[in-house]
Amino acid sequence: MIWDDEFETLPREALRALQAKRLRDLVARVYGAVPFYRRKLDEAGCGAGDVRSLGDLENLPFTTKEDLRETYPFGLFAVPMERVVRVHASSGTTGKPTVVGYTRRDIDIWAELMARTLACGGTTKGDVVHNAYGYGLFTGGLGAHYGAERIGATVIPISGGNTKRQIMLMQDFGSTILLCTPSYALNLAEVMAEERVDPAGLRLKCGLFGAEPWSESMRGEIERKLKISALDIYGLSEVIGPGVASECIEEKRGLHIFEDHFIAEIIDPATGKALPFGETGELVFTTITKEAFPVIRYRTRDISRLDVTPCSCGRTHVRMDRISGRTDDMLIIRGVNVFPSQIESVLMAIEGVEPHYQLIVSREGSLDLLEVQVEVGEAIFSDEIKGLETLARRIEHEIKDLLGVSSKVKLVEPKTIQRSEGKARRVIDNRKL
Amino acid sequence: MKVEQISIFLENKSGRLAEVTHVLSGAGVNIRALSLADTADFGILRLIVNQTDRAKQVLKETGFTVGKTEVVALEVPDRPGGLGGILKVLHEAGINVEYMYAFVQRSGDNAIIIFRFDETDKAISVLTGAGVRVLRGEEVYAL
Numbered sequence: 048m049i050w051d052d053e054f055e056t057l058p059r060e061a062l063r064a065l066q067a068k069r070l071r072d073l074v075a076r077v078y079g080a081v082p083f084y085r086r087k088l089d090e091a092g093c094g095a096g097d098v099r100s101l102g103d104l105e106n107l108p109f110t111t112k113e114d115l116r117e118t119y120p121f122g123l124f125a126v127p128m129e130r131v132v133r134v135h136a137s138s139g140t141t142g143k144p145t146v147v148g149y150t151r152r153d154i155d156i157w158a159e160l161m162a163r164t165l166a167c168g169g170t171t172k173g174d175v176v177h178n179a180y181g182y183g184l185f186t187g188g189l190g191a192h193y194g195a196e197r198i199g200a201t202v203i204p205i206s207g208g209n210t211k212r213q214i215m216l217m218q219d220f221g222s223t224i225l226l227c228t229p230s231y232a233l234n235l236a237e238v239m240a241e242e243r244v245d246p247a248g249l250r251l252k253c254g255l256f257g258a259e260p261w262s263e264s265m266r267g268e269i270e271r272k273l274k275i276s277a278l279d280i281y282g283l284s285e286v287i288g289p290g291v292a293s294e295c296i297e298e299k300r301g302l303h304i305f306e307d308h309f310i311a312e313i314i315d316p317a318t319g320k321a322l323p324f325g326e327t328g329e330l331v332f333t334t335i336t337k338e339a340f341p342v343i344r345y346r347t348r349d350i351s352r353l354d355v356t357p358c359s360c361g362r363t364h365v366r367m368d369r370i371s372g373r374t375d376d377m378l379i380i381r382g383v384n385v386f387p388s389q390i391e392s393v394l395m396a397i398e399g400v401e402p403h404y405q406l407i408v409s410r411e412g413s414l415d416l417l418e419v420q421v422e423v424g425e426a427i428f429s430d431e432i433k434g435l436e437t438l439a440r441r442i443e444h445e446i447k448d449l450l451g452v453s454s455k456v457k458l459v460e461p462k463t464i465q466r467s468e469g470k471a472r473r474v475i476d477n478r479k480l
Numbered sequence: 481m482k483v484e485q486i487s488i489f490l491e492n493k494s495g496r497l498a499e500v501t502h503v504l505s506g507a508g509v510n511i512r513a514l515s516l517a518d519t520a521d522f523g524i525l526r527l528i529v530n531q532t533d534r535a536k537q538v539l540k541e542t543g544f545t546v547g548k549t550e551v552v553a554l555e556v557p558d559r560p561g562g563l564g565g566i567l568k569v570l571h572e573a574g575i576n577v578e579y580m581y582a583f584v585q586r587s588g589d590n591a592i593i594i595f596r597f598d599e600t601d602k603a604i605s606v607l608t609g610a611g612v613r614v615l616r617g618e619e620v621y622a623l
Contacts, residue, residue, distance in 0.1 A: 423489045423545050424545060425545055425546070428487070428489050428545045429547065430487035430524060430547050430549045430596070431524070431578055431579070431596070432519060435489075435522065436519065457521055458489075458491075458521060458522050459491055459522075460489060460490070460491050460496075460544070460545065461543055461544075462543050463491070
């Protein structure tokens with residue numbers, strides 16, 4: 048179901064013309080209003096009038112997380128504070144958080160984009176939306192909330208935590224749409240099983256999951272355990288929050304980026320060179336309609352690929368592959384680039400292995416050691432040592448095959464790997480470098 | 481002719497075995513025989529108990545991974561060569577012993593040994609054919 052018939056199905060030529068017009072306007076706006084951007088644009092030799100077509104985009108300078116930190120808190124805002132009606136901030140794992148602002152019009156557009164996202168999963172008036180994204184400075188909770196209200200659905204603003212109570216309210220309120228991180232969806236399924244709640248008895252039909260990378264096999268797991276359709280959604284606070292891109296329920300293959308508001312590029316993270324459609328690299332966004340906190344070529348550090356082939360759902364917007372990793376989550380083990388998502392895909396391809404795992408990296412002498420902890424559930428348990436050892440060796444072998452890196456699989460008891468109520472912590476790096 | 485055995489996955493951490501025995505005693509389950517196989521990282525505890533299903537249920541509820549397997553309990557003459565005679569029969573029939581462990585209790589003058597075979601049904605018919613007494617489950621749980 049398409050929320051905005053006009054803009055989500057705009058022919059690509061018209062879409063590109065709209066993007067070019069909005070890009071010109073954006074560059075002129077930030078050049079006049081943000082000293083940081085004026086300096087960077089001048090340094091790159093691009094004046095306010097030098098951007099005429101989309102082809103000029105690749106001459107513009109990048110914006111990075113570090114730029115946001117250096118201009119903390121409001122240095123990149125492009126409107127006076129009187130026009131900023133809301134501020135969100137990302138959890139700063141190191142030092143200060145990154146702060147983003149919204150004008151009334153930004154909030155309005157954001158609600159539209161989240162309405163589009165929810166409609167991608169079939170949400171309509173009359174649906175009961177169980178919103179377990181965190182409310183507060185994090186953009187997930189409030190972003191999704193406004194989109195659901197825009198559609199006219201009933202929002203349950205439950206936020207994160209207290210899983211048993213969440214399940215009780217899902218039953219009592221007849222929730223139909225679930226919004227949370229994919230790892231929390233699995234946590235919900237597990238607690239339902241413990242509490243002997245049959246998901247088939249709930250009214251849930253679709254879940255829109257984002258805020259952390261996940262895999263195709265994890266989708267299968269969630270769909271089977273919760274008896275719903277599971278869609279991948281994408282967003283980040285620096286760009287707007289959730290509502291940047293969403294899968295459609297028709298195809299579930301790639302996330303449509305709302306290109307009338309964002310221009311997406313794929314670049315080579317090492318050289319910064321723009322790559323053609325179809326190549327894998329770092330995803331970069333330029334926000335072309337935002338007023339309070341516009342970004343020019345923001346480097347997301349997320350690894351993806353863009354697919355411009357037409358989609359059966361009717362949307363003309365380019366599709367991005369689900370995020371396969373982060374340029375900064377990437378572990379370098381004995382010189383080999385390893386993404387946790389690659390290990391996950393190996394584990395999930397093995398019948399009976401649960402999607403609960405943790406990677407522990409340590410260093411012995413000058414050698415990196417990768418330990419992969421896997422929980423032993425009933426499906427893979429054997430009364431014979433050789434049964435379990437064969438399984439552990441098989442996982443090690445398949446990791447070696449895929450990544451070219453040796454690992455040690457450690458089998459652990461169920462529930463010993465910490466369950467997440469937000470983003471799962473997949474990697475513990477004990478190396479002191 | 482078969483005996484039900486439960487097996488439990490244990491990480492090599494102190495207190496895990498004690499936790500199993502604590503859970504079972506709380507449920508009034510009595511252990512008839514046990515064996516612990518271990519590697520550097522983990523162990524598998526195998527138990528014959530007087531109430532198999534109850535034991536499996538309470539251990540699962542506590543969060544353990546529990547399996548159920550069929551094994552065979554044999555009466556072995558308690559004299560030199562008693563076990564050797566049985567193993568010879570099995571070897572000649574091409575049956576593999578995956579693992580085995582002894583029972584504490586005796587059956588009359590005989591020892592009792594639990595066997596896990598790769599081909600359980602074939603093993604039972606070969607052994608009974610050779611005159612070895614195979615104990616029924618009820619006999620074993622009640623010992």
